[in-house]
Amino acid sequence: MFRYVLRNMWRRKARTFLTVFGIVVGIFALTVLGALSARLNQQVKGAEAWFTSKISVVPSGSSLFGGSEGYLELSKVDEIEAVPGVKSAVAGFGLTLGEESIGFGAPELIVGAELEKAGDLLSLIELNRGRLLQMGDERKAVLGSTLAEKFEAGPGDTVELRGKDFEVVGVYEPTLSAPDGFAFVSYEDALNLFREANPYFEVRDIAATIDVIPQPGVDMEELAARIAESVPGVKVISPAEAEKQISQFSLIFNAILLGIGFIALVVGGLSIVNTMIMSVSERTQEIGLKKAIGAETGSVLGEYLLESAMIGFFGGLVGMLLGLLAVALLNRATASSNVAVFTVTATVVVGPVVFATLLGTAAGIFPALRAARLKPIEALKED
Amino acid sequence: MIVASGLRKIYRVGSMEIKAVDGLDIFIEAGEFLSIVGPSGSGKTTLLHLLGLLDAPTSGSISIDGMDTAALSPKQLTRLRREKIGFVFQEFNLLPVLNARENVELPLRYLKVPAEERRRRALRALEMVSLTDRADNRPGQLSGGEQQRVAIARALVTEPVLVLADEPTGELDTYNTCKVIELMRDLNRDTGQTFAIVTHDPMVADYTRRIVSLRDGRIASDSAGPEAALECDAGAGDIR
Numbered sequence: 180m181f182r183y184v185l186r187n188m189w190r191r192k193a194r195t196f197l198t199v200f201g202i203v204v205g206i207f208a209l210t211v212l213g214a215l216s217a218r219l220n221q222q223v224k225g226a227e228a229w230f231t232s233k234i235s236v237v238p239s240g241s242s243l244f245g246g247s248e249g250y251l252e253l254s255k256v257d258e259i260e261a262v263p264g265v266k267s268a269v270a271g272f273g274l275t276l277g278e279e280s281i282g283f284g285a286p287e288l289i290v291g292a293e294l295e296k297a298g299d300l301l302s303l304i305e306l307n308r309g310r311l312l313q314m315g316d317e318r319k320a321v322l323g324s325t326l327a328e329k330f331e332a333g334p335g336d337t338v339e340l341r342g343k344d345f346e347v348v349g350v351y352e353p354t355l356s357a358p359d360g361f362a363f364v365s366y367e368d369a370l371n372l373f374r375e376a377n378p379y380f381e382v383r384d385i386a387a388t389i390d391v392i393p394q395p396g397v398d399m400e401e402l403a404a405r406i407a408e409s410v411p412g413v414k415v416i417s418p419a420e421a422e423k424q425i426s427q428f429s430l431i432f433n434a435i436l437l438g439i440g441f442i443a444l445v446v447g448g449l450s451i452v453n454t455m456i457m458s459v460s461e462r463t464q465e466i467g468l469k470k471a472i473g474a475e476t477g478s479v480l481g482e483y484l485l486e487s488a489m490i491g492f493f494g495g496l497v498g499m500l501l502g503l504l505a506v507a508l509l510n511r512a513t514a515s516s517n518v519a520v521f522t523v524t525a526t527v528v529v530g531p532v533v534f535a536t537l538l539g540t541a542a543g544i545f546p547a548l549r550a551a552r553l554k555p556i557e558a559l560k561e562d
Numbered sequence: 563m564i565v566a567s568g569l570r571k572i573y574r575v576g577s578m579e580i581k582a583v584d585g586l587d588i589f590i591e592a593g594e595f596l597s598i599v600g601p602s603g604s605g606k607t608t609l610l611h612l613l614g615l616l617d618a619p620t621s622g623s624i625s626i627d628g629m630d631t632a633a634l635s636p637k638q639l640t641r642l643r644r645e646k647i648g649f650v651f652q653e654f655n656l657l658p659v660l661n662a663r664e665n666v667e668l669p670l671r672y673l674k675v676p677a678e679e680r681r682r683r684a685l686r687a688l689e690m691v692s693l694t695d696r697a698d699n700r701p702g703q704l705s706g707g708e709q710q711r712v713a714i715a716r717a718l719v720t721e722p723v724l725v726l727a728d729e730p731t732g733e734l735d736t737y738n739t740c741k742v743i744e745l746m747r748d749l750n751r752d753t754g755q756t757f758a759i760v761t762h763d764p765m766v767a768d769y770t771r772r773i774v775s776l777r778d779g780r781i782a783s784d785s786a787g788p789e790a791a792l793e794c795d796a797g798a799g800d801i802r
């Protein structure tokens with residue numbers, strides 16, 4: 180049966196090829212975008228863990244991701260700490276690692292935190308080796324996993340951050356998200372680096388974000404509302420808010436993916452329908468002959484469904500493989516800057532092929548039914 | 563075995579009515595060896611399709627072994643055709659993507675015969691029409707006469723009780739026509755299979771035991787055939 184169907188497909192090589200090619204293009208796009216989305220979802224998941232276990236206070240007008248349009252006065256830290264239920268408020272400072280900002284994904288950041296109070300915050304991520312930053316650390320850094328890999332540095336090594344030497348004291352476990360690209364330093368070190376880069380900036384003590392660690396047992400959402408109420412001029416991002424922003428971000432992406440999938444569905448599906456209708460009509464006599472010599476309706480139906488499912492399957496397989504190839508090449512091209520843009524998961528590999536096969540089968544239903552319902556003698560007489 | 567009475571098949575093309583078969587009664591007993599002759603358009607093919615349960619009559623009835631076929635569902639008709647009837651069609655007979663052996667195997671496939679046995683029986687059927695050496699060729703690589711013989715092998719491979727052949731020798735030379743008729747006659751004699759052969763060729767009709775002659779969709783005459791003796795001579799001249 181398989182061989183027979185293959186031979187029938189081979190009979191109209193050009194047409195079969197073009198139809199399969201149509202599916203290949205759609206599935207290729209779907210695979211590449213799927214890998215992109217898988218990577219983003221992975222980052223988003225990791226980011227969620229980081230952002231949703233604390234309350235972030237940022238300058239009013241900025242969001243979780245677009246952090247640097249303004250700065251907070253350091254006096255806000257005391258105001259926040261005065262709010263009941265707050266265990267500690269930690270001033271933080273983030274600046275990009277390199278002068279250039281990297282296009283895709285989470286940027287590599289130097290994150291400064293007030294070490295006197297940042298213990299809880301810095302231990303949100305598991306340490307892989309070395310130690311956490313401690314009070315009084317100067318020109319010391321704990322690196323996120325990706326960054327450690329990039330610098331090929333471990334505890335005891337020296338790395339250069341914005342032209343200044345820092346001693347690495349610890350390396351975090353991978354979180355597969357933004358903090359992997361962070362170099363954690365003390366607040367003062369970060370501020371100094373910032374001042375050096377912006378010599379004309381008014382010299383005063385500022386923070387980009389203030390991270391709030393709640394007292395045990397305090398409801399984070401209620402606390403966030405309380406802070407927003409009692410501290411003017413700030414924007415409070417509660418865990419729920421953070422989750423919303425993050426999921427909105429991934430929602431847009433998944434919507435794009437869905438859109439591409441839908442286009443692939445319509446274009447690919449219609450071209451399969453078209454091809455199958457042509458196959459059925461040019462083989463009307465053959466169908467008649469088969470039914471005349473005893474083929475069951477179901478066997479004719481199955482044969483044509485198999486043909487269209489195979490068009491879908493081949494298109495899906497080739498499209499997916501090409502997609503994986505493209506993803507591998509693109510990932511290699513960006514490997515030097517240590518940003519993996521794509522992640523290949525089981526869903527990315529299996530999903531598009533299953534999707535294309537189902538699409539092919541569904542597209543074949545109508546033509547196959549038409550073939551199966553032909554009356555033997557009328558079909559046989561047609562030319 | 564087959565009793566057809568008051569058989570009518572009327573085609574409507576626009577406002578025109580074509581009476582392809584026009585009130586025909588025929589009785590065919592098991593084990594007969596008969597030919598159906600008549601001018602072009604007299605309804606031979608139509609009658610054969612009706613008798614083979616491929617087409618439903620406009621009116622009239624066909625019963626096989628005492629069973630009225632009008633009461634059967636399409637599925638039951640398919641099954642009956644598959645199990646009891648072998649067809650050679652006048653025009654389109656073979657699937658172009660299958661080679662000769664696979665074409666012959668096809669009805670066995672529908673009968674769910676296991677692959678090994680299928681292959682063996684198909685090769686034996688091809689041997690009967692002297693085409694063993696062309697088993698692997700596709701129809702496009704065979705001559706018209708060879709294709710026709712493959713079609714005959716396919717009709718015979720299931721050992722059906724009834725073989726309906728529409729111009730099975732139309733493309734064959736005298737020698738091969740003779741061989742095919744000889745084969746059918748031997749099978750008829752040895753296994754009791756019933757043969758109904760539509761033909762234009764008086765020589766073929768002369769080899770049969772009964773000749774049914776059609777005209778305008780009716781039986782013009784129905785008489786015993788001479789059942790001439792067969793002597794197939796490979797060297798015989800082929801001018802007729």
Ligand SMILES: Nc1ncnc2c1ncn2[C@@H]1O[C@H](COP(=O)(O)OP(=O)(O)OP(=O)(O)O)[C@@H](O)[C@H]1O
Pocket residue numbers: 560573574575580581582600601602603604605606607608609652
């Ligand atoms: N599907 C159809 N629609 C309309 N008319 C048809 C159809 N099939 C056959 N006919 C007509 O029915 C008549 C009988 O046709 P049939 O094919 O049975 O003739 P035949 O005796 O087999 O002729 P031949 O020897 O040329 O094969 C012819 O006049 C033909 O034109």
Ligand SMILES: [Mg+2]
Pocket residue numbers: 606607608652728
């Ligand atoms: Mg005819």
